[in-house]
Amino acid sequence: MSEERITGYTAKRIRESLQADCQNCFGLCCTALNIVASSDFAMNKAAGTPCLNLQSDYSCQIHSSLREKGFKGCTVFDCLGAGQMVSQSTFNGQDWRKNPQIAAKMFRVFPIMEQLYEMIAYLAEALSYQLSLSLSEKLNRQLVQLQHLTNQEADILLAIDMTKYRMPINELLLETSQHIRNNFMSNAFDTKNKRKYNYRGVDWIGKNLKDEDLRAADLRGAYLIAANLQNTDLRGVDFIGADLRDAVLSGANLSTSMFLTQMQINSAKGNSKTILPAHLKRPSHWLGQ
Ligand code: SF4
DSSP states (O other): OOOOOOOHHHHHHHHHHOOOOGGGSOSOTTTTSOBOOBTTBSSOBOTTSOOTTBOTTSOBTTGGGTTTTTOHHHHHOOOTTHHHIIIIIITTTOOTTTOHHHHHHHHHHHHHHHHHHHHHHHHHHHHTSOOOHHHHHHHHHHHHHHHHHHTSOHHHHHTOOHHHHHHHHHHHHHHHHHHHHHHHHHHHSOTTOOOOOBOTTOBOTTOBOTTOBOTTOBOTTOBOTTOBOTTOBOTTOBOTTOBOTTOBOTTOBOTTOBSOOHHHHHHSBOOTTOBOOTTSOOOGGGTTO
């Protein structure tokens, strides 16, 4: 395998390039996944069964009114580009409707590609930071390895043991987070600042954190559902796996928040004053909030 060196600049471009392109996907998120009816999705849908709203050209019949019709989850989901990769590269542009013999395999490959893309996004973001040479080299190796995997054929992808990749990558992301947040703390605060930083997995559901200074906090896996984070300073915060559903981010500063995903942002509430990291887009449903 190539020992390609990925620079911080290239890593940033990789992270920014991870965007869904629904025009080049055969409606995989609307077909492959198993969805249980909830406040996010108005009906049950079995894995491998197309959603009733999916049209023959793979567009969504209710695209402009998803939230009003009880399909909020569809405005949150983001495959990061895994859908078009499976459609156009792994299966060479073969449409599963015209080639039903490939459908089942394509639907099983999609969630695997999604997981690879998710890890690539985290690794690319990590590599975009200023880190020690040894940590950068380890992240680089993992990123090149995953990129190589995304180009493999379907049977190889189906045989991947994901935990074999997830565990070492998680260790590297933890190390990256610690390093970046340590730097942030020493640069951003005076030395008398003794506040707590570790809130990993904290239950702050519905908590009022308006105007708080949470810079450089570790909010990995935190439960922030419907928390009030209005005007909260969240720079340098690690958000991996945090649940931000309906959290209020109006006016919050997330400009240098770490490992924040488009799905987390899509699931929260914000406004034109919320400051987002460069690689994330302001959700259209935030307009007018
Ligand atoms: S409602 Fe539309 S976007 Fe959501 S799964 Fe169905 S077809 Fe896809």
